[in-house]
Amino acid sequence: MKRLVTTSILLALIAVLMYISMMYALNHISFRGKRLALSAIPYLQRTGGQEEKMFSDLVSYSNPEIVVIGSSHAYRGYDPRIFQLEELDMINTGTSSQHSLASYILTRKYWNYESKPTYIIDVYPQVFMDDGIECSTRLIQNVPDHNPAWSLVTEDPDLRSFNAYMARLCCDRTISEFSVEDYVSRGYCSDNDTLQGMFPAVDSTFVGQHKYFDYLHRLITYLESEGSIVVLVNQPMPINSDYQKFNDSFNKDLQRVLDHYKSEGFSHDRRKVVYFDMAQDVDFDVCCDFSDPKHLNQGGVEKFNYKLIGRLRSEGLLGPVSVDGSFSMLSLKR
Amino acid sequence: MLFNSVEFLIFFPVVLVLFYLIPHRFRWVLLLVSSYYFYMGWNPAYASLLFLTTTVDFFVANRMEAFAEKKQRRPWLLLSIFFNLGLLMYFKYYNFFVDNINGLSGSEMRYMEFLLPVGISFYTFQEMGYVIDVYRGEIRAERHWGKFAVFVAYFPQLVAGPIERAKNLMHQLKSKVVFSYHNFSLGGQHIIWGLFKKVVIADNLAVIVDSVYSDSANFSWLWLLLATYLFAIQIYCDFSGYSDIAIGAARMMGVELMVNFRTPYFSKSIREFWSRWHISLSTWFRDYLYIPLGGNRLTQTRTTINLMLVFVISGFWHGAAWTFIIWGALHAIYLLAELVISKFSWWKNYMKTRKGITHWLGIFLVFHLVLLGWIFFRSDSVSQAWQVLQDICSMKTYEGTLPIELRRVGDTGIWIKVLFALALMLIDPLMNKIVRGEYHRLNYPVKLTLYSFLIAAIVLFGFWGDVAFIYFQF
Helix, strand or coil, X not given: CHHHHHHHHHHHHHHHXXXXXXXXXXXXXXXXXXXXXXXXXXCCCCCEHXXXXXXXXXXXXXXXXXXXXXXXXXXXXXXXXXXXXCCCCEEECCCCCCCHHHHHHHHHHCCCCCCCCEEEEECCHHHHHCCCHHHHHXXXXXXXXXXXXXXHHHHCCCHHHHHHHHHHHHCCCCCCXXXXXXXXXXXXXXXXXXXXXXXXXXXXXXXXXXXXXXHXXXXXXXXXXXXXXXXXXXXXXXXXXXXXXXXXXXXXXXXXHHHHHHHCCCCHHHCCEEEEECCCCCCCCCCCCECCCCCECHHHHHHHXXXXXXXXXXXXXXXXXXXXXXXXXXXXXX | CCCCCHHHHHHHHHHHHHXXXXXXXXXXXXXXXXXXXXXXCCCHHHHHHHHHXXXXXXXXXXXXXXXXXHHHHHHHHHHHHHHHHHHHHHHHHHHHHHHHHHHHHCCCCCCCCXXXXXXXXXXXXXXXXXXXXXXXXXCCCCCCHHHHHHHHHCHHHCCCCCCCCHHHHHHHHHCCCCCCHHHHHHHHHHHHHHHHXXXXXXXXXXXXXXXXXXXXXXXXXXXHHHHHHHHHHHHHHHHHHHHHHHHHHHHHCCCCCCCCCCCHHHCCCHHHHHCCCCHHHHHHHHHHHHCCCCCCCCCHHHHHHHHHHHHHHHHHHHCCCHHHHHHHHHHHHHHHHHHHHCCCHHHHHHHHCCCCHHXXXXXXXXXXXXXXXXXXXXXXXXXXXXXXXXXXXXXCCCCCXXXXXXXXXXXXXXXXXXXXXXXXXXXHHHHHHHHCCCCCCCCHHHHHHHHHHHHHHHHHHCCCCCCCCHXXXX
16 A cells, blocks of 8 residues: 555656646747647637737726626627717626636626626527636636636636646746737727628527526626626527527526526516526628627627617616615716 | 546545445445446436346346256347347437338338437447356356346446456456555556547547548548548547556456457458457457357358358447448458458468568558548448548549638647657557556656656646547447
């Protein structure tokens, strides 16, 4: 037994040393202008891109009126310029495939404001199904501080996230390894393409990951407790009967999260947590409002944003909740 | 529960510690409970199927033993075979038959919507082997249901083999095992090497192979050829990796499972290939089907029929699709051709060579014959396989853009994966000797460094995620 323990310890120690050496070397040797780690280590993401630009734009931003949280649906679907035209100060914190776990960590660290903004959480069903590794590894490479990066590893332990974190420590993060051409400002990216021809039908049934609904629940509870209004939005997708079924089963799971607020006293009556399901909104045209089967194009975004702003206003969802539970209608006052 | 999952990383050490802590007489309970828990990780409902087949075969074997004459035992044997094959037919092949009947007759028979019970082909074959052995009087029927159930459900080899024989496994499961450093060391080496082959080689290659084969019409002949070569390495590393982990896990609990692979791509004939690839299945077919059919002891025609039958069934065992049947038939044709040429003296001389250009040319040729079979094995349909073959032979060019999965990997990434795969094939024969303890030239520090490197590489380069073993679908 003693021999087994000694061998195991030695094996572990040498393996750790080798791991660190290889990680360091791969992050410092470049081939064709790219650090070798990016080619050799699966799932590792480059530094730069939309995430890096968004963080450098928004980390020091203070007291917006609206904060948008979510995946690429968020950063491609909510244009701060349109909100600005409507005299609303909005920032877009969406990142690629951002799941609710990441949203929770980032919101607590970066997007909590004294102004008690309205939080729009874009809920895209697919993100609740994925394993979330793309989101985690991209953020681990690009988030400005080590703490939230490490939280992404520990909250959802996965060797891939761990490798991404180690690579973050080893590589030079001041170098931006790729850029996005369609970045506009305040986290938003625009797309002017138009969906042409047929798009693939949705053939999967919705099988969500329990943990992401849990973290959505935690995120909403956190924002509620801070006194903000939370609006969940499921943004328009091309009209499709299969997608309708898919979306319906997602809604069933989401309803379980929303039901918590009824039972815990955060009732819908006070309208602090509202869900707008616009996924199959008939006003959006498959031919001209989408850039691809999953995202709105700039024309679609404008249509969607004006519609959403109108709805937020008409339902009095802009501005912080006052002590007695009523709303100060910031935008309407203007 | 997958071997390459965090759950197994917790499950196995817990079982291992409990195994050595509890008294020998209760170990079968631990192994039974842990094996069923392991199996229920996929679909709890299918554990009832495992329980049912175990109980039926336990009962049948004990009934058979009550009779001295084979003639009297035969009805029970047939009952067991019909029952096991019936289940296999229903769960694995029902939709295949419906598909073909609908296609031929234009009828609209309904498909069954259920998931294939993981490992059903493996454990039904293991049980049938046991029942046949009892029928032949080669072993005694097990009187203890629980211990028999452990033999059937033994978690290291339950879902993808090796398909064990009762003669080898049953007595080991009953033997009193004491802690041994030697067993732990060999077991650990097998597990590390198996995991390396699976997550570092097979799963990384799968990205390229799957991208190409999922849209094979939009790739040039070079990509198709590369993907086929890589698939040959992927399936070997995936399956032999699983077998190594199974052998290692069992070894740590004092059980020696049979060797399932012996560097098959270094074979000089197809016959030799089948004595080195998935050995537990090929010997199963040899002992329980080929030899009872008469083997090669009868006329030339009967030998031909027997070989054809065994390999077509073997192909069908792998999957309910015509691609697998053709793959099996192709290997039967190779073997028949070999039977013809094996009568020539040059063939005998060729088989004796151990080095030189003839030796390596033979290995090269056999590998490419096997590769041809892999095209059918990997393709989703016969028409796809045919198209891939035509595109490779006609050197089809294609100028379109690569799919997103391959663009993400990038040129350098693809080359790194290819180099890893080639390096693996070169060191595989030596590594097999090392993990089996048959190579004694490495001293302790070198071995320690070697396995530390493998562990670091597993963590660093492993394609972690929910990637199942290819043979789970069979």
